[in-house]
Amino acid sequence: MKNMRLALFPGSFDPFTMGHLDVLKSALKLFDKVVVAVGYNSSKGGLFSPEARVEMIKKAIGDLERVEVDSYTGLTVDYCRQIGAVCIIRGLRTTTDFELESVIAQANRKMAPEISSIFIPAGHEYSFISSTVVRDVLMNGGDAKCFLPPGIDINDYIHK
Numbered sequence: 092m093k094n095m096r097l098a099l100f101p102g103s104f105d106p107f108t109m110g111h112l113d114v115l116k117s118a119l120k121l122f123d124k125v126v127v128a129v130g131y132n133s134s135k136g137g138l139f140s141p142e143a144r145v146e147m148i149k150k151a152i153g154d155l156e157r158v159e160v161d162s163y164t165g166l167t168v169d170y171c172r173q174i175g176a177v178c179i180i181r182g183l184r185t186t187t188d189f190e191l192e193s194v195i196a197q198a199n200r201k202m203a204p205e206i207s208s209i210f211i212p213a214g215h216e217y218s219f220i221s222s223t224v225v226r227d228v229l230m231n232g233g234d235a236k237c238f239l240p241p242g243i244d245i246n247d248y249i250h251k
């Protein structure tokens with residue numbers, strides 16, 4: 092598509108939650124296409140492997156159109172340039188998120204002035220959901236289904 096507006100929704104997605112899916116759906120109203128990409132930092136580790144996270148996101152988006160799923164290492168702005176994204180999407184739940192995100196957005200803007208950041212507020216029903224809470228629930232043997240997109244069986248991904 093000519094002049095297609097592509098946005099990147101980057102994150103750890105360890106794992107991808109209902110909150111992330113909600114942000115993605117909002118971003119699709121603003122952009123022609125959204126790439127959801129697992130930003131992987133080997134020193135950060137994580138509960139799920141980057142491959143399992145990508146697989147889980149693909150399953151979570153189901154038949155949503157205009158979405159691609161990928162993973163990357165290195166700077167988010169470098170990856171944006173590589174894929175031709177004009178914007179970085181981030182979700183905001185709290186003022187703490189805003190404080191952290193605005194610092195990252197300023198740094199990205201300094202490095203790549205042609206790329207904008209857009210913050211999408213969490214839907215009120217999802218604003219308490221975080222990957223950290225989901226990991227805590229899972230590690231303590233709880234059922235995290237209500238935090239995850241429909242159709243996701245976490246056991247399919249946990250040891251991949």
Ligand code: ADP
Binds near residue numbers: 101105114188217219
């Ligand atoms: P990161 O480690 O890069 O912050 P996360 O996977 O934790 O990655 O989050 C990715 C993005 O999604 C972040 O902008 C985060 O603020 C946002 N986010 C996480 N959970 C929610 C939620 N429940 N509602 C809206 N945005 C969310």
